[in-house]
Amino acid sequence: xxxxxxxxxxxxxxxxxxxxxxxxxxVTMGMMNFVNLAQVSFSMLGGYVMVVxxxxxxxxxxxxxxxxxxxxxxxxxxxxxxxxxxxxxTDDLTQVLLTIGLVFMSIAIVTYxxxxxxxxxxxxxxxxxxxxxxxxxxxxxxxxxxxVGGLLAFLLVFGLERTNFGAMVRACVDNRRAANACGxxxxxxxxxxxxxxxxxxxxxxxxxxxxxxxxxxxxxRYLVYVLIVVSIGGMGTIGGSLIAALALxxxxxxxxxxxxxxxxxxxxxxxxxxxxxxxxxxxxxRA
Amino acid sequence: MNTPTAYFEGLARWKPLEIVFWLxxxxxxxxxxxxxxxLSQIIIWxxxxxxxxxxxxxxxxxxxxxxxxxxxxxxxxxxxxxFGWTEPISALFLxxxxxxxxxxxxxxxxxxxxxxALLMVTLGLNLILYDFVLRSTELTxxxxxxxxxxxxxVLGMFKFDLYGKTAYLYSLAVAFLMFLIARALVKSxxxxxxxxxRENIPRMIMLGAPVGKDVSAAFAxxxxxxxxxxxxxxxxxxxxxxxxxxxxRSADVLVILILGGTARLYGGFVGAFVFLFLRDWLAxxxxxxxxxxxxxxxxxxxxxxxxxxxxxLGVLFTRMQKKRGTDERxxxxxxx
Numbered sequence: 001x002x003x004x005x006x007x008x009x010x011x012x013x014x015x016x017x018x019x020x021x022x023x024x025x026x027v028t029m030g031m032m033n034f035v036n037l038a039q040v041s042f043s044m045l046g047g048y049v050m051v052v053x054x055x056x057x058x059x060x061x062x063x064x065x066x067x068x069x070x071x072x073x074x075x076x077x078x079x080x081x082x083x084x085x086x087x088x089x090t091d092d093l094t095q096v097l098l099t100i101g102l103v104f105m106s107i108a109i110v111t112y113x114x115x116x117x118x119x120x121x122x123x124x125x126x127x128x129x130x131x132x133x134x135x136x137x138x139x140x141x142x143x144x145x146x147x148v149g150g151l152l153a154f155l156l157v158f159g160l161e162r163t164n165f166g167a168m169v170r171a172c173v174d175n176r177r178a179a180n181a182c183g184x185x186x187x188x189x190x191x192x193x194x195x196x197x198x199x200x201x202x203x204x205x206x207x208x209x210x211x212x213x214x215x216x217x218x219x220x221r222y223l224v225y226v227l228i229v230v231s232i233g234g235m236g237t238i239g240g241s242l243i244a245a246l247a248l249x250x251x252x253x254x255x256x257x258x259x260x261x262x263x264x265x266x267x268x269x270x271x272x273x274x275x276x277x278x279x280x281x282x283x284x285x286r287a
Numbered sequence: 288m289n290t291p292t293a294y295f296e297g298l299a300r301w302k303p304l305e306i307v308f309w310l311x312x313x314x315x316x317x318x319x320x321x322x323x324x325x326l327s328q329i330i331i332w333x334x335x336x337x338x339x340x341x342x343x344x345x346x347x348x349x350x351x352x353x354x355x356x357x358x359x360x361x362x363x364x365x366x367x368x369x370f371g372w373t374e375p376i377s378a379l380f381l382x383x384x385x386x387x388x389x390x391x392x393x394x395x396x397x398x399x400x401x402x403x404a405l406l407m408v409t410l411g412l413n414l415i416l417y418d419f420v421l422r423s424t425e426l427t428x429x430x431x432x433x434x435x436x437x438x439x440x441v442l443g444m445f446k447f448d449l450y451g452k453t454a455y456l457y458s459l460a461v462a463f464l465m466f467l468i469a470r471a472l473v474k475s476x477x478x479x480x481x482x483x484x485r486e487n488i489p490r491m492i493m494l495g496a497p498v499g500k501d502v503s504a505a506f507a508x509x510x511x512x513x514x515x516x517x518x519x520x521x522x523x524x525x526x527x528x529x530x531x532x533x534x535x536r537s538a539d540v541l542v543i544l545i546l547g548g549t550a551r552l553y554g555g556f557v558g559a560f561v562f563l564f565l566r567d568w569l570a571x572x573x574x575x576x577x578x579x580x581x582x583x584x585x586x587x588x589x590x591x592x593x594x595x596x597x598x599x600l601g602v603l604f605t606r607m608q609k610k611r612g613t614d615e616r617x618x619x620x621x622x623x
Binding site: 029035083086087090092093094096097098100101102103104105106107108109111112116224227228230231235261265268269271272275276279280 | 349400402406408412415422534541575577578581582583585589590
């Protein structure tokens with residue numbers, strides 16, 4: 001019983017990380033149909049921002065998280081303005097190649113500055129060790145992840161469903177041309193959304209460094225996971241991404257625990273089957 | 288004189304540059320001090336990229352899992368060599384057949400998909416296979432790959448030597464044969480049907496073309512050729528590692544093809560030349576950061592030479608011809 005609960009809990013906390021890293025990509029893909037594989041590089045960048053801020057400048061861990069969000073958000077909006085926006089109308093292949101090129105470059109750049117080894121992450125005292133909660137002994141850091149993730153998911157859904165800006169974003173996802181014709185500045189909306197999505201990826205990276213390990217190959221290791229979340233959830237849907245990320249997290253942890261021999265490709269099989277049955281993802285709608 | 292027969296004959300006519308291309312590849316063999324092992328790799332990668340071209344260039348199918356077929360061919364040749372079937376040419380046929388069978392299935396599976404779903408399914412299938420090979424250490428040697436692969440003499444006469452002379456000529460001959468098949472295919476009515484479906488699927492359906500079946504067939508053929516390329520790699524380096532079917536390889540072959548240019552058949556070979564020479568040079572220059580330049584190359588190519596090398600040269604070539612005032616009919620699909 002307790003092993004089932006702990007697998008569920010570990011899976012959910014892992015899923016939360018995947019959700020934060022991929023939700024931005026899901027929304028921007030739904031909006032502009034832009035396949036940005038460099039999203040995972042944003043996550044890696046966020047991780048390094050966190051590590052450098054903590055080790056070089058002694059910034060407390062909690063403050064490094066908004067720092068990672070803001071810095072990576074700025075980087076992503078710069079890239080969007082300078083590079084990505086010229087490729088919105090192009091085909092999938094062009095976008096895939098462009099952004100995978102950026103991933104390669106980011107790996108080399110990070111190796112150049114911080115070396116190819118795993119980064120040591122020293123968590124503050126209150127986030128290490130275990131905590132008894134309702135009869136279960138749980139890792140404190142994972143509790144922290146679940147709480148922050150829940151908060152973020154709530155904020156995102158609330159922001160998208162209840163605010164003015166959220167309504168504009170939804171309008172752009174549903175039909176960009178019509179939104180444009182109604183007088184919305186779709187260019188600006190997209191740039192801001194892109195920055196928030198990039199910032200979230202950075203935040204996710206910063207939060208995951210402790211759990212998933214941070215080294216220059218981080219983007220290639222998690223690229224597939226992020227793509228799975230986006231495609232299974234359905235592009236442009238936050239709820240879908242959340243469900244897909246949590247399911248993926250649980251499936252991955254459970255698969256590796258119960259079937260260590262096939263654990264890895266259990267999730268790939270699920271992905272292939274889901275994509276064959278529902279090419280637009282679980283919650284995806286035809287544009 | 289615009290009968291269908293005349294049209295296809297016109298398409299199939301060899302252009303002088305094509306003959307020069309293959310003569311240069313043969314001629315390279317005789318250049319003293321040339322790096323034959325690297326050239327063999329280039330030929331093999333070129334053949335692999337050409338097989339992808341059949342799907343991506345001529346049919347517009349963006350597959351992220353083409354290395355799976357390459358790997359199937361490579362492991363088939365590896366197993367045969369390991370368990371005593373050392374004759375290389377029959378091994379190529381077997382590798383092609385097995386890869387084609389898998390390709391037919393994969394094509395049947397994905398032929399109604401497009402966009403991100405197609406990308407994810409092909410990528411997923413590739414990863415499943417890779418994971419399987421990596422995990423089944425008893426069957427495949429896992430990370431270390433297959434050890435003790437023995438390859439006999441080609442045609443019972445030519446031994447694979449240390450300098451890679453046999454390997455180069457053997458790879459070149461096989462690649463040329465594959466090229467002839469691919470060339471005949473894309474310049475036939477089947478090739479035209481693929482091109483048509485690339486441009487406008489509903490219209491091809493209206494014309495009565497078996498669009499779905501054509502995709503399965505194209506997958507099978509492309510898979511067979513990728514399998515041959517994989518088997519060639521195994522035979523020329525006498526070992527197999529799981530790298531043969533990694534995602535990295537699927538991505539690399541895509542880069543090579545885009546670099547060279549799609550829907551030209553020659554694009555894969557030219558791209559392989561540029562990519563592998565560059566990679567070799569950059570890795571010697573700096574073994575750690577060379578991937579930065581590959582990434583930059585990709586970004587620059589996509590941003591400025593989206594058509595790739597061969598089509599860009601083709602445009603240049605026809606422009607030069609026009610300047611000289613030759614009133615040769617502008618070829619439909621560029622010079623090469």
